[in-house]
Amino acid sequence: MPRTNGTVVGTQVEDTRICVVMVGLPARGKSLIAGKIVRYLRWLSVDARTFNVGTYRRQDTPQPTADFFDTNNKEGERMRRAAAEAAVKDMLKWFSQEKGTVAILDATNSTQARRRWIAQTIGQFGIEVMFVESKCDDEDLIMSNIMEVKTTSPDYRGQDPELAAKDFRNRIRNYEKIYETITETDYTYVKLINVGTQVVINCIQDYLQSRIVYFLMNLHIKPRSIWLSRHGESMFNLAGKIGGDADLSPRGFRYSEALPEICRQAGIVPEQNITVWTSTMKRTIQTAQHLPYNKLQWKALDELDSGTCDGLTYEEIEEQFPEDFRARDDDKYNYRYRGGESYRDLVIRLEPIIMEMERQENVMVVTHQAVIRCIYAYFMNVPQDRSPWMEIPLHTVIKLTPKAYGTKEERFKANIPAVSTFRPKYSSAKHQDADSPDVNELSVKMNV
Ligand code: ATP
Numbered sequence: 001m002p003r004t005n006g007t008v009v010g011t012q013v014e015d016t017r018i019c020v021v022m023v024g025l026p027a028r029g030k031s032l033i034a035g036k037i038v039r040y041l042r043w044l045s046v047d048a049r050t051f052n053v054g055t056y057r058r059q060d061t062p063q064p065t066a067d068f069f070d071t072n073n074k075e076g077e078r079m080r081r082a083a084a085e086a087a088v089k090d091m092l093k094w095f096s097q098e099k100g101t102v103a104i105l106d107a108t109n110s111t112q113a114r115r116r117w118i119a120q121t122i123g124q125f126g127i128e129v130m131f132v133e134s135k136c137d138d139e140d141l142i143m144s145n146i147m148e149v150k151t152t153s154p155d156y157r158g159q160d161p162e163l164a165a166k167d168f169r170n171r172i173r174n175y176e177k178i179y180e181t182i183t184e185t186d187y188t189y190v191k192l193i194n195v196g197t198q199v200v201i202n203c204i205q206d207y208l209q210s211r212i213v214y215f216l217m218n219l220h221i222k223p224r225s226i227w228l229s230r231h232g233e234s235m236f237n238l239a240g241k242i243g244g245d246a247d248l249s250p251r252g253f254r255y256s257e258a259l260p261e262i263c264r265q266a267g268i269v270p271e272q273n274i275t276v277w278t279s280t281m282k283r284t285i286q287t288a289q290h291l292p293y294n295k296l297q298w299k300a301l302d303e304l305d306s307g308t309c310d311g312l313t314y315e316e317i318e319e320q321f322p323e324d325f326r327a328r329d330d331d332k333y334n335y336r337y338r339g340g341e342s343y344r345d346l347v348i349r350l351e352p353i354i355m356e357m358e359r360q361e362n363v364m365v366v367t368h369q370a371v372i373r374c375i376y377a378y379f380m381n382v383p384q385d386r387s388p389w390m391e392i393p394l395h396t397v398i399k400l401t402p403k404a405y406g407t408k409e410e411r412f413k414a415n416i417p418a419v420s421t422f423r424p425k426y427s428s429a430k431h432q433d434a435d436s437p438d439v440n441e442l443s444v445k446m447n448v
């Protein structure tokens with residue numbers, strides 16, 4: 001389906017332009033929240049971008065000490081205002097020249113005067129302004145935030161972490177002297193208090209704003225992982241056919257028997273009280289059958305619907321529907337099978353799954369190739385031109401662990417051969433046995 005700027009499939013947000021203005025003392029998770037909003041919106045095809053005032057300030061003042069942020073420091077004040085103005089200027093340019101939809105202004109924006117200036121400067125262009133304030137008075141959490149992300153920030157590169165933490169606390173004190181929580185009732189705002197323990201919402205105006213609010217309400221920062229596995233090799237995989245509701249192959253059943261042990265190696269232990277989600281298709285239910293955990297079937301996790309091509313091999317599709325075959329490879333994300341779905345449709349179907357995954361702690365998901373590609377793309381920030389072409393092999397557990405500014409990925413490969421169902425662009429090659437390792441294999445990488 002063709003899209004214009006700012007169109008969410010099934011929902012028109014074409015005329016909406018929003019500036020999300022972060023508000024909060026340092027080390028309250030503003031940058032992390034901003035990054036998550038951008039990733040979520042981009043996944044939904046909404047053009048979104050963060051403008052971080054700290055990045056602009058660093059061009060002139062790369063490593064300031066706490067007194068730079070003292071309001072009695074006039075030169076510091078002037079330079080900070082200049083950094084904010086430069087960020088807002090670039091943001092307005094982005095809205096007008098690149099037709100952006102949602103910009104996030106990431107700074108402390110801690111006084112009413114600063115917020116008034118932002119609301120007036122941006123509002124005059126018909127851009128909606130929505131404030132998102134993060135308030136937190138949990139001293140232990142703030143200290144651990146400082147140690148986790150601030151002592152390694154570019155502001156303190158090469159410095160002693162203890163001294164960096166001390167200076168950062170003094171920076172926070174300087175901000176506390178002038179900080180004013182949002183009380184401006186004529187503004188659109190969301191206040192997240194102590195990581196969403198309490199949420200205050202004021203004057204939400206439209207659909208896109210309400211999606212952002214709902215997303216923010218589901219976020220948490222408890223340590224957790226998400227485990228993803230495709231179903232074991234199916235009889236349709238062996239025959240090279242797509243879609244269908246086939247049983248597992250004998251090797252697929254072996255994978256289902258091995259899965260509890262692979263999950264144990266991947267860090268799932270019974271005390272974790274994990275829930276296993278499957279689709280409603282036989283092959284995922286059979287794959288999860290020996291996992292000793294609560295299970296939940298989701299229709300939304302069913303494989304991409306290939307419509308009239310369901311049950312055919314890629315060769316047969318190329319023979320019977322050559323134009324469709326070509327069109328799909330030209331733009332795989334947007335191509336919708338006759339009577340079926342596109343990757344774009346699938347992402348919309350998976351949105352409630354992502355929302356629930358954000359809310360949950362540990363979850364294991366046993367599902368299908370295209371579905372895992374979309375879920376993986378969300379967590380790992382993979383763009384739409386690449387996500388439908390990612391290799392997600394059979395008989396492999398992918399463990400994703402969200403960290404402060406990225407997601408850690410580990411792969412645990414079972415020692416059970418399976419065909420590769422990956423088809424490179426413009427090829428109709430038959431499914432063949434993939435290389436199989438002699439021992440269970442582990443690989444680790446991190447996206448930031
Ligand atoms: P600064 O003003 O210095 O840029 P910041 O408010 O942008 O700070 P981040 O850099 O995003 O703070 O801090 C990230 C840390 O905050 C992470 O360790 C993350 O776990 C934690 N965090 C995330 N959300 C919240 C929240 N709502 N309240 C408090 N801490 C949070």
Ligand code: F6P
Pocket residue numbers: 026053054055057080083084106107108109110171
């Ligand atoms: O203190 C954290 C920080 O992100 C700085 O890096 C940045 O210069 C500042 O906040 C921006 O906020 P403000 O415009 O309120 O000074």
